[in-house]
Amino acid sequence: MTSSVHDDEAESLVGLGDETSEFLWAQPAQGRRGPKPKFSLDAIAEVAITIADDERLDAVTMQHVADRLGTTKMALYRYVPGRAELDAVILDRVLGEPEEPRGEDWRAVLTAWTHGMHSRVLSHPWSVELAQRPHTPGPRELAWFEAGLGAMSPLKLRGSEKLDLLALLVGHVMSLVRQLAATAAPEEALAAGLAPILAARAQDYPHTAAAFAEAAQEGAQDDALSFGIERILAGISALVAAR
Structure with a gap:
């Protein structure tokens, strides 16, 4: 990651490094003195997401966001160090918190989990690009990990196998969203x-x-989403039964 905050477009291509992760996970300062900030991180993220939805992800520049907010690019850097950090924030906001799992059937819970992920990402197809870049998950994205892994807690699977299962399900979702972004009915x-x-x-x-x-x-x-989920989980069910 470049050290210059002015190179925000170059930053976004590098992925999320340690500084970006620290920014994403930083807690708001308690009892902070001084005037109330003019903008909130949520408001900035909302503008950036709107730009990406209305135009494209490449259109989300620090300058464009600042223009929409009615401020200067330099003033925006007081809230967000650069484009890489902004990308991290908007990805985490787009994913949001997963819904609370219902029932104890792990296959049903993971099916709902995957459909939920698909719905969130499909609402903002450009988020696939951000999600598939090397990065450290933010708080909301990690909540998806926690929910998915929690559904697998009764299964006799190794930790690496549980993570691989999540990777399969998420990869299936991302691949289909990419196709749907290109055409409404790919098949x-x-x-x-x-x-x-x-x-x-x-x-x-x-x-x-x-x-x-x-x-x-x-x-x-065009029923590839459900078909893929069913086959992936059926394979895991067979593996668990064999053990």
């Missing part, structure tokens, strides 16, 4: 694009042609 779009090709060359790709034809008849396209 339908793929099928439409391949239709004339498979019609002309079905004999060269018989298994592909048959699979797409059957999927169209079943009307079961």
